[in-house]
Amino acid sequence: MSWTRKLLRVDLAKGTCTSEPLNMEWAALYLGQRGLASKYLSEEVDPTCDPLGAENKLIMATGPLTGTMASTGGRYSVITKGPLTGAIACSNSGGFFGAELKFAGWDMIIFEGKSDKPVYLLIQDDHAELRDASHMWGKTAWETDDIIHATHQDPQMRVACIGRTAENGCLYAAVMNDKHRAAGRSGVGTVMASKHIKAVAVRGTQGIGNVDDAGAFMQATNDGKEVLAENAVTGQGLPAYGTQVLMNVINGIGGLPARNMRDVGFEGAENISAEAMAEPRKSDGKPNLTTNGACFGCTIACGRISTVDPTHFSVKDKPQYQGASGGLEYEAAWALGADTGVDDLDALTYVNFLCNEDGMDPISFGATVAAAMELFEDGVITTEHTGGVELTFGNAEAFVAITEQMCQGGAFADDLGLGSKRLTEKYGKPDLSMSVKGQEFPAYDPRGIQGIGLNYATSNRGACHLRGYTIASEVLGIPVKTEMNDTDGKPELVKAFQDATALVDSAGLCIFTTFAWGMDNIAPQIDAACEGDWSVENCLEAGERIWNMERLFNEAAGFTADDDKLPKRLLKEAIKDGPTKGQVNRLGEMLPKYYEIRGWTPDGKVTDETRQRLSL
């Protein structure tokens, strides 16, 4: 095993921390992290509950490979009922926090109830206690991390915490760990704030013990590392250029949405691309990109560490933002950049720093600002709403000003914190929200790329590329190239990606390994680490089981096939120019087949037969 076989249950109302055995029968079916924690959530939380009420629970969970020598084995996830969507939420993060939690001897933490005052959870190996965090409430995530480190004087301590946007009720607030890594999507940080948990600080010294077959595990993980090193994407492309290399690719093929998805194709894309990040700038001769970075145990190191031009308007009077920090990554660069029409690389880098510092999802934030910009240009929102800011597409100064407002709180920050669905409903223009189940799209336009549209529509946590990254096949030719505008075969492609991803997210591994690894590389690592039979077939079945369990949670929460849809703009408004001119997403051609191969009814309900087949 590489489960620790115990979880920490924290009762916030009583202020107690209790160790209890991990349910190993469930672990045999759901593995860990996303799958196992979603099982606990499904069993313990009423799916119809108020996501921000005391009855919701918040789970931080590792996988069995978290903290091990497996490459990228540093992941953890935050699982809860999400306030942005009302659906099951599971946000995955790297950094070092997850491995540290495992080293302290815990597979997961379940927070229940609500504290009547701000607290932080301190974990030092077997010892866990809640401490007063009143002095941290109102602080940014970065300040909170610094206060905890100053208090405990342990540089090895790892911190996951929330910033001010979560406290202010922003519905897409993130849980930040190690300052620059985020469990970013669906508002898991907002749930943490609703329970008055400011931070979790953890220090572990126990390492990982009891790997089921240590010899086989060393062999399997070494084989896996060799594959990653020799693969052109994971061995060369990602470390050198990061995810941002996609900016010009996706723009080039006619798949980059711009200005709240009103347009496809962004004329400023190359100015905010990986290639632009590597160019020396005029002021000091240095590039925006300072270096790459890796999370715990990772042999890819795709992370970007960047600096803003110190003479740039956004930071010239703010020396605290002139040092190197995390970002830009592709999805953030798209949402903050192309979707708002801003092509000022330094402005976007600074805004991304603020998203990290105050803990908010840059995808939902950028896309919500983009919706607000369209409302502003349509005259629905005015400078009276925005505090005098001319919130037009492409206005970098306005974007910086509105982001600073967002972090500090205030009337328009409250509006933006609603997310695009509630914002556009409030102002009477619901069709301007580019979202599914209330969560905003990432950086690929489903009019030009059919399969990703089906994935967005059926994603259990709302629009999300990381639930089934068919872009790998439809655009990047990994593992094989499929035609972007074909709908034939896409239901099968989407299902395969969704199920495999659910398994990887439950193991403690990073999804980026799958640019090089197939399940035949992953399953042997899990099988060697864990007791039980984790063959390729069983791994894929576990992934399918997890997907269906999430679907059942959402069904019980009130979601129906009517929620598996895309905004009208993507179904009706054809792309105006470029290589994908004339296209819309043809979701209706794919959805019935998708339901059929999932073993669901024609109206998208999980059948009894499918439940039985998957032991649900």
Add this chain to the structure above:
Amino acid sequence: MNVNIELYASLMKYLPPGKHRFRREIRVDDGITLNQLIRQYHISDAEAHLVLVNGHFVNCGEPRDQRVLVEGDTVSIWPPVAGG
């Protein structure tokens, strides 16, 4: 005739002097095929992973041998890349 060539990421090193960022207008013989152009720049098939002409994919092998370029075409080439 003139065509535009765009070499991205690690392929930028193959661009001749006078490039703007990752692109350059170049003069080529009339009737040149896509694969002939790729070979002129010493780019291997493995490196020429994603190849677009005017934003449309042209798959490896025969399609690139058969694709004859015309005045004003834009050829964009990436090595294997990914992200997300």
